Amino acid sequence: MADSALQNIPSVYEPSLFGTYSKKIGMWLFLLSDTLTFGALLYAYSYGRISTGGWPTPFHSESIINATIMTAFLLTSSLTMVLAVRASVHRDAKMQTLWLLATMLCGTGFIVLHGREWSNLIAEGLSLPMFPKVPHHQVAAEFVNVSKTVPQFAATFFGLTGMHMLHVTLGVIYLGVVALRRKFIPILLVLWLVAWLGTPAYSPFHYGAHILLIAAIVCGIILWLKPKVYDSSDVEVAGLYWHFVDLVWMFIFPLVYLMSAKIL
Amino acid sequence: MATHDFAAQASHAHEAPQGFIRKWVFSLDHKVIGLQYYFLALAAVFVGMFLSLLMRIHLIWPGAALPILGEIKPETYLTLVTMHGTIMVFFVLTTAPQGGFGNYFLPIQIGAPDMAFPVLNMLSFWTTLLGFIVMIAAFFVAGGAPLHGWTGYAPLSALQSAGPGEGLGADLWIISIAIFCIGALMGALNFITTTLDMRAKGMTMMRMPLTVWAWFVTAILGLLAFGVLLSAGILLLMDRNLGTSFFVPLGTINGQLTGHKGGSPLLWQHLFWFFGHPEVYIAILPAMGMCSQLLSVFSRKPIFGYKAMVYAILAIGFLGFMVWGHHMFMSGMSPYTAFAFSVMTMAIGVPSAIKTFNWLGTLMRGKIRFSSPMLFAIGFVSLFVSGGISGPFLAQPVLDIPLHDTYFVPGHFHLIMGVASIFGIFAATYYWFPKMFGRMMNESMARWHFWFSLIGTYAIFMPMHYLGMAGMPRRYSQMTEVAYLHDLIPLQKFITYAAFITIAGQLIFLVNLFWSMFKGPKASDNPWEATTLEWITTTPPPHDNFGGHTPVVHNGPYEYSVPGAPRDYVMQNDPEIKPAH
Numbered sequence: 001m002a003d004s005a006l007q008n009i010p011s012v013y014e015p016s017l018f019g020t021y022s023k024k025i026g027m028w029l030f031l032l033s034d035t036l037t038f039g040a041l042l043y044a045y046s047y048g049r050i051s052t053g054g055w056p057t058p059f060h061s062e063s064i065i066n067a068t069i070m071t072a073f074l075l076t077s078s079l080t081m082v083l084a085v086r087a088s089v090h091r092d093a094k095m096q097t098l099w100l101l102a103t104m105l106c107g108t109g110f111i112v113l114h115g116r117e118w119s120n121l122i123a124e125g126l127s128l129p130m131f132p133k134v135p136h137h138q139v140a141a142e143f144v145n146v147s148k149t150v151p152q153f154a155a156t157f158f159g160l161t162g163m164h165m166l167h168v169t170l171g172v173i174y175l176g177v178v179a180l181r182r183k184f185i186p187i188l189l190v191l192w193l194v195a196w197l198g199t200p201a202y203s204p205f206h207y208g209a210h211i212l213l214i215a216a217i218v219c220g221i222i223l224w225l226k227p228k229v230y231d232s233s234d235v236e237v238a239g240l241y242w243h244f245v246d247l248v249w250m251f252i253f254p255l256v257y258l259m260s261a262k263i264l
Numbered sequence: 265m266a267t268h269d270f271a272a273q274a275s276h277a278h279e280a281p282q283g284f285i286r287k288w289v290f291s292l293d294h295k296v297i298g299l300q301y302y303f304l305a306l307a308a309v310f311v312g313m314f315l316s317l318l319m320r321i322h323l324i325w326p327g328a329a330l331p332i333l334g335e336i337k338p339e340t341y342l343t344l345v346t347m348h349g350t351i352m353v354f355f356v357l358t359t360a361p362q363g364g365f366g367n368y369f370l371p372i373q374i375g376a377p378d379m380a381f382p383v384l385n386m387l388s389f390w391t392t393l394l395g396f397i398v399m400i401a402a403f404f405v406a407g408g409a410p411l412h413g414w415t416g417y418a419p420l421s422a423l424q425s426a427g428p429g430e431g432l433g434a435d436l437w438i439i440s441i442a443i444f445c446i447g448a449l450m451g452a453l454n455f456i457t458t459t460l461d462m463r464a465k466g467m468t469m470m471r472m473p474l475t476v477w478a479w480f481v482t483a484i485l486g487l488l489a490f491g492v493l494l495s496a497g498i499l500l501l502m503d504r505n506l507g508t509s510f511f512v513p514l515g516t517i518n519g520q521l522t523g524h525k526g527g528s529p530l531l532w533q534h535l536f537w538f539f540g541h542p543e544v545y546i547a548i549l550p551a552m553g554m555c556s557q558l559l560s561v562f563s564r565k566p567i568f569g570y571k572a573m574v575y576a577i578l579a580i581g582f583l584g585f586m587v588w589g590h591h592m593f594m595s596g597m598s599p600y601t602a603f604a605f606s607v608m609t610m611a612i613g614v615p616s617a618i619k620t621f622n623w624l625g626t627l628m629r630g631k632i633r634f635s636s637p638m639l640f641a642i643g644f645v646s647l648f649v650s651g652g653i654s655g656p657f658l659a660q661p662v663l664d665i666p667l668h669d670t671y672f673v674p675g676h677f678h679l680i681m682g683v684a685s686i687f688g689i690f691a692a693t694y695y696w697f698p699k700m701f702g703r704m705m706n707e708s709m710a711r712w713h714f715w716f717s718l719i720g721t722y723a724i725f726m727p728m729h730y731l732g733m734a735g736m737p738r739r740y741s742q743m744t745e746v747a748y749l750h751d752l753i754p755l756q757k758f759i760t761y762a763a764f765i766t767i768a769g770q771l772i773f774l775v776n777l778f779w780s781m782f783k784g785p786k787a788s789d790n791p792w793e794a795t796t797l798e799w800i801t802t803t804p805p806p807h808d809n810f811g812g813h814t815p816v817v818h819n820g821p822y823e824y825s826v827p828g829a830p831r832d833y834v835m836q837n838d839p840e841i842k843p844a845h
Contacts, residue, residue, distance in 0.1 A: 011465070012464065012465055012814035012816075013376075013461070013462060013463060013464060013465060013814070014463040014464065014465060014466070014467055014468065016460055016461045017460045017461075017469075018460070021461075022380040022381070022457050022458075022461045022462070023381075025380075025456075025457045025460055025461060026380065026381060026384075026453050026454070026457045029452075029453040029456055029457065029487055030449070030453055032487060032488070033449050033452070033453070033487045033488065033490070033491040034491060035491075036488050036489075036491035036492050036495075037491035037492065037494055037495045038495075039492070040491070040492040040495035040496060040535055040538075041495050041499075043534075043535070044495070044499055044510055044531055044535070047528065047531050047534075048510070048526070048527075048528075048531075051528060052526055128502075128506045128507050128508055129506070129507025129508075129523065130505060130506045130507040131506070150526065151508065151509045151524070151525060151526055151527075152509065152510075152526050152527070154508075155502065155506075155508035155509060155510060158502075158506075158508075159498070159499060159502060159508070159510075163495075163498070222383060222387075225290075225292070225383050225386070226383050
């Protein structure tokens with residue numbers, strides 16, 4: 001096995017097919033599977049868009065600018081992730097943690113901006129039928145019209161970006177566990193309370209916040225079962241996941257936002 | 265990686281756990297997890313079988329009042345169809361051969377101390393168990409279990425008001441499938457990584473037993489297919505609970521507008537069958553691998569055409585992703601598309617035939633030992649041919665369209681995907697039981713079980729082909745009242761009686777299994793005189809499989825009757841044999 005091959009220890013195993021260690025292969029396989037998951041969603045989106053006549057293009061400059069800033073956050077986070085991996089290779093524990101925290105911060109910024117964008121759109125009337133109505137808010141006739149005439153638009157928007165937002169959220173938690181291990185679980189619980197109590201009851205994030213609670217429980221179980229020190233390979237593998245989530249956004253941003261911008 | 269120390273690798277061979285909970289419940293040992301999967305599948309198969317029995321009773325005595333359950337209503341019949349299919353496909357045919365035997369024997373057969381990711385392995389089982397509990401819970405909620413079939417076709421599955429059971433029951437059904445997908449994905453990437461990364465010295469890819477190849481390719485199929493089903497399930501949940509319209513076109517229920525519009529039921533069918541067809545191979549490939557293994561062991565001959573077998577498995581797996589459209593010929597697809605799917609589907613006949621002829625070639629002029637595992641392996645070949653031969657019929661749109669909604673199709677897929685794969689599981693159980701439990705199973709009970717099962721399943725599923733050709737539609741309840749089908753009632757009765765007898769025969773298996781577990785004669789380390797690595801270790805294997813060392817492999821997996829060898833088999837870790845010429 002390549003774990004030992006990398007350090008010239010005579011191995012009792014056949015050399016790995018890809019000359020790398022198990023965790024990395026496992027992550028690549030997961031990403032392959034996740035590609036198919038997102039592929040199916042993008043297929044559903046294309047199917048809906050092609051089969052629906054008069055697909056609306058309602059996103060005005062405010063949405064596009066916001067999404068561009070979000071994209072900048074994600075791209076920056078990929079850079080800081082690379083720096084975290086480099087620090088881990090140089091065995092610089094302090095910088096590794098700092099760069100990981102910077103990556104998490106960028107990811108959190110992305111989620112917060114995206115959450116705000118969602119809330120604004122829902123308030124303006126781009127909504128799913130079962131989302132609760134936002135009280136005392138002026139709806140924009142155009143978005144209400146879009147939701148009524150082409151229900152596929154809101155459905156694919158919230159489906160695709162929601163699934164991506166879930167992946168970014170899980171990515172931030174993953175990086176948190178790699179960076180801080182057990183110390184991250186109380187932080188995660190605080191984040192859960194903030195997200196749950198800080199959002200109004202009509203917001204989809206009010207109940208969505210419970211994902212953080214579930215994640216805290218699962219992380220607790222995993223750390224209890226395998227309380228080990230994470231090393232540079234864990235940082236590298238987490239980086240693979242993070243870059244993948246970033247890459248998926250590079251498909252979603254043009255397909256969902258730019259192709260539905262108002263100028264078109 | 266410089267800091268990636270040796271301890272991380274040694275963590276694969278974790279310390280043997282002490283205490284009941286860590287040893288048998290939250291175990292990281294792939295052998296215990298394999299047994300957990302096996303017993304989960306065993307519980308599920310009896311639930312599924314009970315449901316099928318109720319279906320058979322309802323089909324010939326629609327108004328019968330059953331004890332406790334009362335009369336089976338038509339909608340309840342649809343629920344039975346749905347839950348029988350779902351439980352059997354997911355929690356039996358996917359769980360037992362891959363999660364059960366694959367978990368137990370893949371690491372041992374490649375000489376590894378455990379799976380690559382033991383924690384992930386444990387989580388994968390507990391996720392699957394949670395999925396099963398959620399699935400069973402669907403029976404007990406208001407409205408009962410769903411009635412949209414195991415394929416969950418929209419819009420029936422996408423609307424809360426589409427029928428009884430389409431409320432909370434259908435939500436639980438979808439959530440259970442989604443949970444199962446996540447568990448299956450964790451298992452799949454574990455299997456692939458283990459096979460790629462943890463083979464003992466000398467265990468090259470082309471020295472792997474065909475069982476390992478089958479589990480490996482099955483895992484790849486699972487990795488690629490379950491992700492798509494997960495997406496489809498999420499979209500379906502959104503349609504049901506958030507009011508989106510991915511799968512629901514404009515329409516009414518009982519004169520009321522549904523409030524959905526613009527969606528496409530065909531989108532669901534594409535996404536579902538992109539998963540659904542590979543799923544068929546996920547169920548049958550491990551059985552093919554086990555059958556190949558057993559035919560070689562009990563014929564005392566090398567497998568006929570090892571490389572051809574490997575390439576055939578790969579070809580079947582590859583082609584399996586290109587043929588989902590043949591489940592949708594009825595949907596009004598373009599004849600050109602249908603033609604392409606049809607040609608692709610018939611192309612699968614080529615690797616399948618290669619495998620079949622190689623099995624027959626293995627048997628030819630072998631010194632066959634008719635032990636119970638061998639009987640079931642031969643039974644598998646028989647069922648595989650009988651069930652497979654109707655595949656090329658259904659692969660042609662012209663024949664599929666009249667046959668598709670008749671009993672012909674249940675006859676076809678039960679023989680090949682259901683019973684053939686179950687025979688693989690039985691063969692594997694009889695073969696590996698001594699290694700798993702340290703005792704032999706009772707041979708005469710096994711023989712009774714074999715003849716009950718073989719004759720019984722043929723008696724059940726062969727007549728279904730005739731029913732189908734005679735025009736008996738599937739999925740409907742209470743067809744006894746329909747005049748043009750009146751002459752077919754005796755055949756339906758015959759099938760139900762055959763089902764009673766076959767199910768009674770399965771009780772022999774159950775008794776044998778549990779009786780032998782505690783009272784069977786002690787097994788030696790290698791009772792079948794087989795060559796693969798699980799037979800070099802003690803019975804049952806120690807915690808790290810090989811007692812602290814890793815075997816070194818010098819030979820292929822099927823070296824039987826080697827000229828000049830001291831005995832008629834050469835173990836994989838024996839000194840390398842020189843070619844005769």
